[in-house]
Amino acid sequence: QKEVEQNSGPLSVPEGAIASLNCTYSDRVSQSFFWYRQYSGKSPELIMSIYSNGDKEDGRFTAQLNKASQYVSLLIRDSQPSDSATYLCAVRNSGGSNYKLTFGKGTLLTVNP
Amino acid sequence: DTAVSQTPKYLVTQMGNDKSIKCEQNLGHDTMYWYKQDSKKFLKIMFSYNNKELIINETVPNRFSPKSPDKAHLNLHINSLELGDSAVYFCASSRTRTGELFFGEGSRLTVL
Numbered sequence: 247q248k249e250v251e252q253n254s255g256p257l258s259v260p261e262g263a264i265a266s267l268n269c270t271y272s273d274r275v276s277q278s279f280f281w282y283r284q285y286s287g288k289s290p291e292l293i294m295s296i297y298s299n300g301d302k303e304d305g306r307f308t309a310q311l312n313k314a315s316q317y318v319s320l321l322i323r324d325s326q327p328s329d330s331a332t333y334l335c336a337v338r339n340s341g342g343s344n345y346k347l348t349f350g351k352g353t354l355l356t357v358n359p
Numbered sequence: 360d361t362a363v364s365q366t367p368k369y370l371v372t373q374m375g376n377d378k379s380i381k382c383e384q385n386l387g388h389d390t391m392y393w394y395k396q397d398s399k400k401f402l403k404i405m406f407s408y409n410n411k412e413l414i415i416n417e418t419v420p421n422r423f424s425p426k427s428p429d430k431a432h433l434n435l436h437i438n439s440l441e442l443g444d445s446a447v448y449f450c451a452s453s454r455t456r457t458g459e460l461f462f463g464e465g466s467r468l469t470v471l
Contacts, residue, residue, distance in 0.1 A: 289463060290462050338457060345456040347460060348404070352400055352401075
């Protein structure tokens with residue numbers, strides 16, 4: 247069973263702080279990694295995708311990938327109350343024609359004003 | 360213009376009934392998906408179609424039957440609904456099998 251693990255939280259940070267969200271995965275040959283944000287009652291929306299080891303920055307968001315340790319993280323700088331949401335880590339498994347995207351159970355982030 | 364649209368957004372029905380959810384995408388994507396999100400917010404894939412061909416069929420009861428009449432549409436029919444089918448069902452699409460997913464707004468199914 248190929249799994250994606252996240253701390254369910256809730257993770258609570260003050261406004262302006264850095265929020266750090268972590269994710270580990272079990273399939274060593276996974277190729278693609280994604281972070282989605284889901285507000286309560288809404289659909290998931292893509293924040294970041296990362297395919298190579300290292301850091302990828304987009305505005306206040308930085309995704310970090312370490313394939314050797316099988317973890318991917320998301321840093322949110324200068325956290326805002328509007329960042330309060332559930333963050334879903336997703337990993338695309340390889341193998342034949344099955345390019346399934348597997349989601350973690352999500353981490354609930356609360357940014358306190 | 361909505362990219363991935365699902366109808367209906369809400370369904371409330373009795374156990375044993377049959378219901379359908381429709382999905383359409385206007386992004387020109389080749390691959391479409393059905394995901395189920397349960398009460399604990401766990402998002403799990405059910406089916407995926409690539410160019411109308413079924414490529415992913417997870418361990419889902421055969422009461423669930425997807426149908427893709429063309430690349431832009433993917434429907435989900437559910438027979439003999441059970442209490443455990445209550446969830447939010449999300450349709451999604453991606454440009455290729457390995458591409459990023461774009462989700463519809465979800466269809467909340469409540470079985471009484």
